[in-house]
Amino acid sequence: MAQLTRRSANLLKPFSASVSATRHLTTSDTTPITVETSLPFTGHKIEPPSRSVETTPKELLSFFRDMALMRRMEIAADSLYKAKLIRGFCHLYDGQEAVSVGMEAAITKKDCIITAYRDHCIFLGRGGTLLETFAELMGRKDGCSKGKGGSMHFYKKDSGFYGGHGIVGAQVPLGCGLAFAQKYSKDENVTFAMYGDGAANQGQLFEALNMSALWDLPAILVCENNHYGMGTAEWRAAKSPAYYKRGDYAPGLKVDGMDALAVKQACKFAKEHALKNGPIILEMDTYRYHGHSMSDPGSTYRTRDEISGIRQERDPIERIKKLILSHDLATEKELKDYEKEVRKEVDEAIAKAKECALPDSSELFTNVYKKGFGVESFGADRKELRAVLP
Amino acid sequence: MWLCSPLIHSYSSTSLSSRHRPNRHNPPPSPPPHPLTPPPRSSFSVKVACLIDLSSNLEVHCIERKTSFFFIHCDGSLTSGLNLRNSRSARLSTNAVATKQDNVTASTASKPGVTNVDETPPSKPIGNILEALREGLEEEMERDPRVCVMGEDVGHYGGSYKVTKGLATKYGDLRVLDTPIAENSFTGMAIGAAMTGLRPIVEGMNMGFLLLAFNQISNNCGMLHYTSGGQFKIPIVIRGPGGVGRQLGAEHSQRLESYFQSIPGIQMVACSTPYNAKGLMKAAIRSDNPVILFEHVLLYNLKERIPDEEYVLNLEEAEMVRPGEHVTILTYSRMRYHVMQAAKTLVNKGYDPEVIDIRSLKPFDLYTIGNSVKKTHRVVIVEECMRTGGIGASLTASINENFHDYLDAPIVCLSSQDVPTPYAGTLEEWTVVQPAQIVAAVEQLCR
Numbered sequence: 001m002a003q004l005t006r007r008s009a010n011l012l013k014p015f016s017a018s019v020s021a022t023r024h025l026t027t028s029d030t031t032p033i034t035v036e037t038s039l040p041f042t043g044h045k046i047e048p049p050s051r052s053v054e055t056t057p058k059e060l061l062s063f064f065r066d067m068a069l070m071r072r073m074e075i076a077a078d079s080l081y082k083a084k085l086i087r088g089f090c091h092l093y094d095g096q097e098a099v100s101v102g103m104e105a106a107i108t109k110k111d112c113i114i115t116a117y118r119d120h121c122i123f124l125g126r127g128g129t130l131l132e133t134f135a136e137l138m139g140r141k142d143g144c145s146k147g148k149g150g151s152m153h154f155y156k157k158d159s160g161f162y163g164g165h166g167i168v169g170a171q172v173p174l175g176c177g178l179a180f181a182q183k184y185s186k187d188e189n190v191t192f193a194m195y196g197d198g199a200a201n202q203g204q205l206f207e208a209l210n211m212s213a214l215w216d217l218p219a220i221l222v223c224e225n226n227h228y229g230m231g232t233a234e235w236r237a238a239k240s241p242a243y244y245k246r247g248d249y250a251p252g253l254k255v256d257g258m259d260a261l262a263v264k265q266a267c268k269f270a271k272e273h274a275l276k277n278g279p280i281i282l283e284m285d286t287y288r289y290h291g292h293s294m295s296d297p298g299s300t301y302r303t304r305d306e307i308s309g310i311r312q313e314r315d316p317i318e319r320i321k322k323l324i325l326s327h328d329l330a331t332e333k334e335l336k337d338y339e340k341e342v343r344k345e346v347d348e349a350i351a352k353a354k355e356c357a358l359p360d361s362s363e364l365f366t367n368v369y370k371k372g373f374g375v376e377s378f379g380a381d382r383k384e385l386r387a388v389l390p
Numbered sequence: 391m392w393l394c395s396p397l398i399h400s401y402s403s404t405s406l407s408s409r410h411r412p413n414r415h416n417p418p419p420s421p422p423p424h425p426l427t428p429p430p431r432s433s434f435s436v437k438v439a440c441l442i443d444l445s446s447n448l449e450v451h452c453i454e455r456k457t458s459f460f461f462i463h464c465d466g467s468l469t470s471g472l473n474l475r476n477s478r479s480a481r482l483s484t485n486a487v488a489t490k491q492d493n494v495t496a497s498t499a500s501k502p503g504v505t506n507v508d509e510t511p512p513s514k515p516i517g518n519i520l521e522a523l524r525e526g527l528e529e530e531m532e533r534d535p536r537v538c539v540m541g542e543d544v545g546h547y548g549g550s551y552k553v554t555k556g557l558a559t560k561y562g563d564l565r566v567l568d569t570p571i572a573e574n575s576f577t578g579m580a581i582g583a584a585m586t587g588l589r590p591i592v593e594g595m596n597m598g599f600l601l602l603a604f605n606q607i608s609n610n611c612g613m614l615h616y617t618s619g620g621q622f623k624i625p626i627v628i629r630g631p632g633g634v635g636r637q638l639g640a641e642h643s644q645r646l647e648s649y650f651q652s653i654p655g656i657q658m659v660a661c662s663t664p665y666n667a668k669g670l671m672k673a674a675i676r677s678d679n680p681v682i683l684f685e686h687v688l689l690y691n692l693k694e695r696i697p698d699e700e701y702v703l704n705l706e707e708a709e710m711v712r713p714g715e716h717v718t719i720l721t722y723s724r725m726r727y728h729v730m731q732a733a734k735t736l737v738n739k740g741y742d743p744e745v746i747d748i749r750s751l752k753p754f755d756l757y758t759i760g761n762s763v764k765k766t767h768r769v770v771i772v773e774e775c776m777r778t779g780g781i782g783a784s785l786t787a788s789i790n791e792n793f794h795d796y797l798d799a800p801i802v803c804l805s806s807q808d809v810p811t812p813y814a815g816t817l818e819e820w821t822v823v824q825p826a827q828i829v830a831a832v833e834q835l836c837r
Contacts, residue, residue, distance in 0.1 A: 114582070146619035153617040162585055163618065167609050173575035174610060177582020184538065184564060184588060207572035211579065214570070367620040368655050370678035 025065055025330060025338050029057040033327060037262035038319070044244050046251035046280070049269040053261040057329045059105060063260050064320045066104075067097040068339050070121040071317060072346045073130060074290075077120065077137060080350065081294045086137045089166075090151050093121040095258075095289040098316035099224055100125040102263025103192060107271060110187070114162040114175040115194035117152035118224075118288075122194075126161040128154065130346060134353035141359040148359065148367070160189075169195060169202030172221065176208040179219035179279075190218040190274045192267070198229025200243045209279060213250050216278035220270045221247070223283045224257065230292040231301045244283035251277075257284030258314040287314065518693045519685065522664035523553045523629075526671035527591070529700065531561060534589065537675055540567045540580050541593030550595045551631060551690055577603035577628070581610045584626045589675060597632030597684065598644035611680045612655035627674045629683035633724055633774055634822050636688070640810035643818075647751050648780040650682055658751040659705055660684040660722045664694040666749060669703030677705060684751070686724045686774075708755035710762075714744030717832055718762040720785060721772040722748045725823060729772050732828035741832060743770075751781055754788055763789060767798040768835050772823050777805045802831050 041048035074094040080086045104125045136143025154164040165171040175193025212219040223243040234241045244252030255266040291298025531537045545568035548555035558566040569576040580590040594600040634643040661667035674681035721729045773782040782803040804823045
């Protein structure tokens with residue numbers, strides 16, 4: 001009986017939370033609003049799309065909701081790391097949320113995204129839940145990779161999110177492989193292979209771009225240029241920091257990555273282009289507030305003034321907030337309340353993730369091989385099925 | 391029905407832990423065998439029958455041939471000395487002799503033990519490893535539209551070693567893809583394509599070039615299934631010729647088995663005959679795990695009869711090449727032929743080596759190897775890998791760990807020297823293990 005009431009109480013709690021969180025900030029209003037992006041697009045060997053973006057109140061509010069959730073999640077991950085619940089490497093995405101939400105608004109779940117290790121928010125954007133995120137970060141078995149991947153290995157196959165990769169630049173050839181498979185199966189989808197300004201100097205990118213251009217693969221290479229490759233500023237690492245021009249024969253587009261609507265416009269444009277003409281490079285001019293990872297304070301190679309300056313002038317959430325307020329889609333108080341709700345939601349998810357179990361020790365040997373064609377490594381007598389690799 | 395020699399008797403006996411085994415000095419307990427006469431027509435007919443009996447000082451009664459040998463088992467099955475049908479495999483298999491002599495003993499049997507050479511001549515022409523690989527590849531591409539090939543010059547050129555000849559005209563440019571010289575990224579592309587469900591086969595023009603793709607093979611290919619918690623599988627096959635060729639130089643004579651063997655999540659197999667090349671190729675393509683198939687540059691033109699029927703071999707099984715009593719010789723790829731050459735000399739000198747082609751380099755088939763060790767109690771490993779950290783080194787450790795009690799002497803591991811392969815022919819010959827060294831090692835071990 002006590003268990004029944006406890007369970008029903010649990011059932012009611014998230015329901016009420018979700019109702020209160022979304023009650024203020026959902027609308028089914030789809031009257032088009034035309035907004036100008038902050039900056040015009042710059043094109044390389046291509047005619048850039050127009051600065052005016054069509055959006056709707058529904059979309060703007062969803063942008064705000066998603067970005068607020070992402071921001072809150074990253075900050076919570078920060079405190080969890082400092083509390084030693086998250087170990088190893090933790091690369092945070094706050095400041096760059098606009099890239100993820102803008103891209104999601106322009107594409108479907110059938111299009112593939114592949115990125116490097118700064119993948120928490122992109123995972124959320126692709127449909128991952130907070131519980132899966134925090135459980136994976138804390139190494140619990142309810143995580144999206146059963147606790148065996150960690151911060152850098154988030155994947156979601158059913159919504160086309162291919163990770164989550166630790167080695168800088170290695171995901172770009174994989175992304176071109178995804179595009180190859182899309183061309184092979186003739187489904188009209190594209191792949192967004194994301195990488196950073198540091199990875200832009202990897203040779204395998206140029207190799208992959210060459211092959212994609214050669215075979216007209218629907219691959220879109222997205223360089224999230226946050227101007228620092230760990231501690232090295234872009235002007236110290238790249239002779240030509242115009243990453244959108246690096247493709248030479250492949251067209252490129254430079255986008256203000258802190259403006260979600262600009263990102264959306266660029267991604268939509270890129271998708272149409274890639275399906276017809278082959279690869280295109282998008283450079284998202286963005287910024288990360290945290291250091292490269294949690295072990296990097298982020299202030300030894302840049303000034304605090306620079307960080308706070310960008311936070312004041314170009315913060316993606318502030319921009320959307322201003323748009324919402326100027327179009328009277330919600331009041332300031334509603335937005336603040338929503339942020340509080342989000343904070344609560346994230347805290348709840350963390351609490352629930354903390355209660356999740358650690359993976360069983362037998363999980364050490366699962367998923368090493370896929371069962372098929374008898375991958376059973378028998379012991380010496382064939383009686384002992386030593387390390388069955390299921 | 392038969393007077394089985396003690397040799398055969400102990401082979402088919404189940405008391406494998408018995409430490410007594412006949413050799414030159416201990417006479418066997420049972421009476422010496424008679425030279426065999428051809429059996430009555432009802433069971434099987436053979437044209438040649440030979441029996442090697444060590445106790446009778448090598449009276450080899452050979453009607454038609456002097457250099458090969460056969461064992462007639464107590465249950466009436468015939469096995470040739472060079473290629474024993476692996477009785478554990480339930481699939482159709484052909485016993486074929488990979489030598490230049492007249493192939494009277496080639497037998498296509500639909501059930502093990504019954505051979506009727508006169509009545510069922512094999513209908514398949516003799517093919518070499520290249521053709522075997524191509525057949526396997528083509529059959530799999532026909533069977534599953536998701537199978538595709540990527541590599542340098544595999545398409546229009548037909549493959550640098552002509553393994554993919556004719557496939558591009560048949561299946562199109564996208565399915566047999568000519569890539570630019572960018573191993574790192576086209577291996578990465580193949581892995582990305584595999585994540586979505588395609589089954590690519592990556593050809594390294596020479597295995598050594600795959601070193602450039604090591605990051606992709608190790609991190610993405612081997613580990614993705616694990617780090618994604620089982621969400622993605624990578625059914626990729628990476629293949630290519632490796633090994634020491636004819637004066638190809640240091641960089642083109644590399645043996646990468648040792649570098650790849652520690653990567654968790656991949657499987658490695660090495661083919662050595664046309665029969666197992668085709669079978670392993672098909673098995674590798676059908677496997678849902680990443681498989682690296684090691685071929686050898688010098689073996690591509692080796693001819694053998696390939697069965698007509700479709701067959702797939704087990705990726706984790708070793709092949710018993712020649713059963714024996716005195717010493718277990720474990721080998722793979724090209725060294726198998728050096729070992730068989732040495733085996734001829736050894737047999738003439740009175741030894742009875744058991745030769746096993748381990749085929750599966752990761753994981754090792756410890757069952758077959760273990761049974762052999764329990765029988766012979768001495769092991770020689772002959773490999774082409776380097777001395778330091780090679781496949782032989784791992785195998786030595788594995789056997790020591792598991793079968794220490796059954797060993798009478800330390801394991802002898804003959805491997806290539808730890809030097810870059812020189813260009814000069816004589817020097818190159820001395821970097822790899824030669825049959826004379828194998829004979830000397832066995833003699834030393836069985837002293």
